[in-house]
Amino acid sequence: MPTKLIINCETGEQTEVELTSEEIAQREADAKAYEAEVKAKDAESVAQAKVKADVLKRLGLTENEVKALLS
Amino acid sequence: MANTYTLINSATAGSGGVASFDFTSIPQTYTDLILTISARSSRTTGGTDGLRLEINGSSANFTYILLDGDGSSAQSAPGSSGLVAQLPQAGGSPGYTANTFASTSIYLPNYAGSNNKSFSIDTTTENNAISSYLDLIALFWSQTAAISSLSLKSTTANNLVQYSTAYLYGISNS
Numbered sequence: 162m163p164t165k166l167i168i169n170c171e172t173g174e175q176t177e178v179e180l181t182s183e184e185i186a187q188r189e190a191d192a193k194a195y196e197a198e199v200k201a202k203d204a205e206s207v208a209q210a211k212v213k214a215d216v217l218k219r220l221g222l223t224e225n226e227v228k229a230l231l232s
Numbered sequence: 233m234a235n236t237y238t239l240i241n242s243a244t245a246g247s248g249g250v251a252s253f254d255f256t257s258i259p260q261t262y263t264d265l266i267l268t269i270s271a272r273s274s275r276t277t278g279g280t281d282g283l284r285l286e287i288n289g290s291s292a293n294f295t296y297i298l299l300d301g302d303g304s305s306a307q308s309a310p311g312s313s314g315l316v317a318q319l320p321q322a323g324g325s326p327g328y329t330a331n332t333f334a335s336t337s338i339y340l341p342n343y344a345g346s347n348n349k350s351f352s353i354d355t356t357t358e359n360n361a362i363s364s365y366l367d368l369i370a371l372f373w374s375q376t377a378a379i380s381s382l383s384l385k386s387t388t389a390n391n392l393v394q395y396s397t398a399y400l401y402g403i404s405n406s
Contacts, residue, residue, distance in 0.1 A: 163251040163391060165383075168243045170400065171257035175243060180251055188251065191291055192389035195282065195313055202309060 163188075236404040238262070243398050249274055249391035253398045256381045258343075262402030265340040265379070269317065270333045271396040273386050276323035280357070280365070282387035283317040283336065287349070287379055296371045303363050314373075315387065317355040318365045332358040333396065338371075343379040348372065 162179045169175070180188065217224060240262075243253045258265070273281035284291070294314040300307050317336040320328035336355035343349065353369040384398055 164248075165252040165254050166243050166245065166250045167254045167256060168241050168400075169257050170241045170255055170259060173241060177246070177250065188385070188389045191284075192387065195284070195315075195387040198311060198313060202311075 236406070237266075238402045238404070240265075240400045240402050242400070245392050245394050245396040247394055249393040249396065251391055252383050252385035253392070253396075254381065254383045255398075255400050258380050258382065258400070259402065260344040260378060260380070261404075262344070263342070263405040264403040265343045265382075266401040266403060267336075267338040267340065267382065267384075268399045268401070269336040269338070269384060269397070271317070271319055271336070271384070271398075272328075272331075272333045272393045273319040273321040273388070273390050274393050275319075275321040275386070275388055275390040278388070281319040281321045281390060282315050283319050283334070283384060283392075284387045285314040285316050285338070285351075285371070286383040286385070287314070287373055287375070288377055288381055289383070290375070293374045294371065295374070296369050299368045301366045313387065314371065316353050316369060316371065316384075318357055318367060319386070319392075320357050320359060321390075327361075328357065329360040332360070334358065340379065345378065346376050348374050348376060349379065 163185065164177045164179050167176050167178060217227065240259065241255065271283055275281040291314060294312060296311050296315055298309050298311065316338055317334050319334045320332045334355060334357045336353065339352045351371040353371060355367050357365045386392065
């Protein structure tokens with residue numbers, strides 16, 4: 162069972178306690194939400210890369226040629 | 233160090249690691265807070281794990297802008313979680329050198345005030361390899377409540393491994 166370390170800043174007391182079933186469920190839900198956010202970002206990056214590649218193709222330029230033009 | 237920079241409390245993960253560090257009953261007597269963290273995730277699959285912040289028991293109402301460099305490329309990205317760091321982990325891609333930890337510093341100004349809260353974060357992973365992350369993060373918590381508790385936990389429901397540490401400091405402006 163996962164535990165959390167509680168640090169009471171008023172008393173200085175530290176206690177390690179097991180997560181409740183509700184806390185474990187919330188932990189899993191938060192992890193799924195984060196993974197969904199990462200996947201959405203990855204999909205956006207892939208889409209942007211495709212747009213960039215399509216534009217370069219239409220212009221008839223390579224990525225290195227564009228870098229040279231902009232440097 | 234100036235005498236206005238005061239250690240409030242610290243924590244170290246013991247054997248087996250912990251799911252979170254929870255600082256509670258934070259005194260409201262300082263001007264700002266600084267949280268410094270050294271942490272590694274127990275995650276063994278997938279990509280790099282993340283470290284996220286919860287305030288007063290809530291993981292909601294966060295937004296951030298991240299500026300990230302990994303040794304070969306840089307990117308900027310927005311997000312809507314309390315992300316404060318990327319953590320080395322045992323497996324997955326990119327792999328990290330054994331026993332390396334991420335170093336993170338979070339500055340929390342006017343934490344006891346009644347305005348929305350904004351934080352600045354600098355963090356880096358440690359890795360004996362070409363790829364390693366260096367991030368600057370602007371984190372925003374759109375809530376006006378004074379901050380009385382802070383929790384740090386993995387974004388992927390994994391543990392912070394043994395010897396991970398967190399230090400909470402209070403900063404006074406006088």
